[in-house]
Amino acid sequence: MKYFNFKALSVSVALSVGATSAMAAECIAPANPGGGWDFTCRQIGKILFDIGQVDAPVQVTNLAGAGGGLAFSTVVNERNDDVDLIVAASSATTTRLAQNAYGGATADQVRFVGAIGADPGVIVVAADSPYQNLNELIDAIIADPGSVAFAGGSAVGGFDHLKPLQVLTAAGFTDITAVRYIGVDGGADAITQTVGGFTQAMTGDMSEVVGFLDSGDIRVLAVLTEERVPGFEDIPTAMEQGYDVVAVNWRGLYVPKGISDEDFNLWAERLQAVADSAEWQQAMTDNGLAPFTKVGDDFQSWIDSVVASTEELSREIGVIQ
């Protein structure tokens, strides 16, 4: 009798576990808690549940390693048809994919659902720098590429490195391997090196420089968006100064390749609903993100073009062959 009860109990437990796991969506943050990807998963996951887009709270899993490569290969190789899985992504994801930094994995092995916010790229000099605007800085590099060294928070070939190179390419400068760059431990460290006089300019994200802007240690030469950023209206864009470059660190999601078009579109709708919610607007303001919404097939084709241009630029600077 006891045996029977136990068996029945275990069956019901197994059933209920199976049932909940089929319903609850999972968001993989490919980094440790506290970073940008973790933020994406926790915020989007929370809002998805709060506004009733999913029935159960989204479970956040931190799967750190190889700069997101470990999570990418897990999704591709082990969970390629999991309809309940979303993965946090950003510019770093596509940059690394374009540079073959995920051990042979390519961007077309997953589907990019959308981006719903972005941290605008900036180019910054110390307050006592002789360069007053972006044109002066770019002209100085074109005249003598050794005269300016950049510091940024990503490794060589990373997104922060590519930003000034994109501007220089737009200015018609071709000898981009001569441009000096050191990758340090985050944007604040890059500013420290620049204010200390070891490098002449800093390349990074808007959220990284706000504190130093308020304290008067730095001057922002340009923001790399289409229009001036709300709240920072006195900072000119690179486009205004004659360089057709938009470089933002977007925050978004990808899903496994093997799911159906209906499931893909369902995730796209859910993400759009998050983007439209008041909760997300508040989260963006709190975290220094600018509006940047691209969802569904529209986003996938934008990603394809970004990957292609990143690949070309990376080949020119020799990060990939």
Added chain:
Amino acid sequence: MEILDNLALGFSIALSPWTLMLAVLGCFIGTIVGALPGLGPSNGVAIMIPITFSMGLDAVSALVLLTSIYYGAMYGGRISSILLNIPGDEPALMTTLDGYPMAKNGRAADALVISGVASFVGALLATIGLMLLAPLLSRVAYQFGPGEYFALYLLAFATLGGISSNNQAKAALASCIGLMIAMIGLDPNSGLPRLTGGNLHLYDGIDFLVAIVGLFAVSEIFFFIESHGKSSAAGVTIDKVRVPWRDIWSTRWTMLRSSFLGFFAGVLPGAGASLGSFMTYMMEKSIAGDKGKFGTGVPKGVAAPEAGNNAAAGGALVPMLTLGVPGSGTTAVLLAVLVTLNITPGPTLFTDRPDVVWGLIAALLIANFVLLFMNVPMVKVFVKVLQVPPAILLPGVTMVSFVGIYSLTGSYFDLLLVVGFGVLGYLLRKLDIPTVPVILGILLGHQMEKQLRDAMVLSDGSAWGLIYTRPSQPEDISYIATGLLIAAVLGFFAPIFLRRFITKPQRVSD
């Protein structure tokens, strides 16, 4: 008396029963996390982040909890260093050198009390330093570019050989093995994978916690099996637990000196607690000279690194709060938490959010006293660990470390690496090669290479860039870099020449 006003504000925030409870809880969790090998302060804090989010803590409460864990882990790391010869976390590495010999001599309780008091002195002085000097010291970071950091790391490396008192060549060999291991992973300046064999798990390099658990915990197991349990400190009869006032008094200058040096190492964003405890140990060893008998289990050898690493933990908060630049792995995690809580550390934090800064400082002062009163009486409990039969204790500790390592990345690959390092550790110890320099080689090697390569990029490949570190001022020599480089060269060569005149080289024996 602006500082007193600010401090009053801080205590008014931190002295609420709720915050106090969080501080006590954090100290307790931190001590445990620090004591468990394989779980260091940075993953201890990282594990708690989701919990602070789900508890819905406000910024000050979350910071109090997480920094209490941070300080607690710095205290706790010494416990397993002393009792088991297994560093609980990387800054506690140096404490094994004299702490474990003390335990083997039956003085485990004394070592724990002395190191507890040293931790308290170091952390207290560092918190006071943070309070008085933080905005001022933040300017120090502007004086250190890649060239200066490289010189600092070179100085540390030049003195590595001195760790082993018997045979410097073996210590040098061990640090080279560490350097070799540090080369695995992505090349810092091109991002290309190096010595990884195409394995994604190796792209991030080898975590030093993996190496620590392997070289210390797993190799200890191998020795235990080989000797049928006779080589361990476990089972050693312990003297009655009492406070060794005389030893504490005799180490007072050591604690003070180490606190200052440790704090300074912490303030430099590129250095951190591990370098802090290493440099304080080497400094005290050279001050004491041969008569100091460092390495055989002397109180000063326990007090120096513990005061040093706790002071560095406080020092590392200076660049994190005033610049937003993390000085260590743990402050990097804390920084991420702050950003998530919508607080952007930086030059304006002290004026924009005095409640956060002074609440934190007050909480740190409270946490410090809590930790002292928690750690000293609990020594009685800690030493009981040694009465657990070794056949249960060592496998148990190893199992816990394995769980800790698995929690780092959630991959079994690191567990295989741990076993591999265990075999390496066993072989090295059989050959009488110290394992501490291997870890330091891994820890410092990464940074030293990165800084050298960056300095070379800035100077366009010219070696003069190591002295003329500011490209915008080509005529101005860097006094910091030059001074450190001269010290490094002297530190490496001087003992070789001077030894001839002072004492004859000792016969190698162990």
